[in-house]
Amino acid sequence: MKTDSLFDLTGKVAVVTGGGDGIGKGCCEILAAAGAAVVVSDLLLDKARAVADSIAAGGGKSAAVACNVLDHEDITRLIEFAVATFGTVNILVNNAGMGGGGRENPYNIDRAYVERIYAINVFAPWQLCKLAAPHMQKSGYGSIINITSMSSINNSPSMAIYGSSKAALNHLASNLAFDYGEMGIRINNVGPGATRTHALASVLTPEIEAKMLAHTPIRRLGEVSDVAGAVLYFAAPVSAWVSGQTLMVNGGGVQTLD
Numbered sequence: 578m579k580t581d582s583l584f585d586l587t588g589k590v591a592v593v594t595g596g597g598d599g600i601g602k603g604c605c606e607i608l609a610a611a612g613a614a615v616v617v618s619d620l621l622l623d624k625a626r627a628v629a630d631s632i633a634a635g636g637g638k639s640a641a642v643a644c645n646v647l648d649h650e651d652i653t654r655l656i657e658f659a660v661a662t663f664g665t666v667n668i669l670v671n672n673a674g675m676g677g678g679g680r681e682n683p684y685n686i687d688r689a690y691v692e693r694i695y696a697i698n699v700f701a702p703w704q705l706c707k708l709a710a711p712h713m714q715k716s717g718y719g720s721i722i723n724i725t726s727m728s729s730i731n732n733s734p735s736m737a738i739y740g741s742s743k744a745a746l747n748h749l750a751s752n753l754a755f756d757y758g759e760m761g762i763r764i765n766n767v768g769p770g771a772t773r774t775h776a777l778a779s780v781l782t783p784e785i786e787a788k789m790l791a792h793t794p795i796r797r798l799g800e801v802s803d804v805a806g807a808v809l810y811f812a813a814p815v816s817a818w819v820s821g822q823t824l825m826v827n828g829g830g831v832q833t834l835d
């Protein structure tokens with residue numbers, strides 16, 4: 578039995594949010610390596626362009642577009658751009674997200690902060706699912722992957738808003754799996770543990786890292802490629818009968834921030 582076809586995305590079109598850096602960039606690269614045409618979207622167009630250009634230079638298919646997922650019109654334009662450029666949307670990676678790293682003192686944050694975190698971590702993925710699903714159904718192949726977090730299942734101090742927003746995204750997917758199943762669309766979540774990106778670097782100290790590793794059976798922090806591998810699994814035909822699931826990619830155990 579050959580396994581290549583199980584991971585082959587030739588002819589498929591993928592859209593990734595926050596694809597200009599970190600985990601999103603890794604997702605763009607691995608999906609393109611598997612043969613997908615990749616729409617790299619990011620708040621910062623220059624970063625998206627750099628990723629798309631590098632994929633194209635390596636022989637892959639890619640296009641860049643600016644999209645701030647906090648802007649409803651940008652989100653609509655992103656799906657329109659993918660359809661106009663590559664004909665459809667088969668794979669959607671809801672990666673852009675924020676919060677958590679700076680720790681949230683629950684007495685100091687205001688309602689605007691909470692609304693912003695939920696807008697980027699929950700409302701934007703929901704809207705993108707809604708806009709992409711009809712194209713996936715029409716094309717006959719659909720897979721949605723949300724990047725959530727280990728914080729979606731951990732209970733930690735000063736993480737209530739980020740953690741609950743990512744938990745909401747887990748639950749959105751496990752419920753939408755019922756609605757989307759008969760449309761031929763799968764929807765799953767990948768929950769990274771601490772993964773080496775610019776976002777993590779901005780909050781990581783040697784002390785924090787040592788404490789995290791004490792709870793991590795595979796004694797290292799995650800790399801972008803670790804998370805991207807799980808995204809490829811959910812995007813590809815190999816996971817054809819898997820939907821509504823959350824896979825923690827966190828070195829095993831229960832990796833905590835303390």
Ligand SMILES: NC(=O)c1ccc[n+]([C@@H]2O[C@H](COP(=O)([O-])OP(=O)(O)OC[C@H]3O[C@@H](n4cnc5c(N)ncnc54)[C@H](O)[C@@H]3O)[C@@H](O)[C@H]2O)c1
Binds near residue numbers: 768772
């Ligand atoms: N790195 C970790 O340790 C870790 C752990 C758990 C979950 N996550 C999740 O992974 C996802 C990616 O995190 P990362 O560490 O790769 O971040 P990152 O900061 O390395 O990259 C994020 C990218 O998203 C873009 N972006 C920021 N705001 C945006 C917006 N409003 N609209 C569109 N694009 C936007 C940035 O320009 C950047 O290119 C997030 O959802 C985050 O919550 C990360």
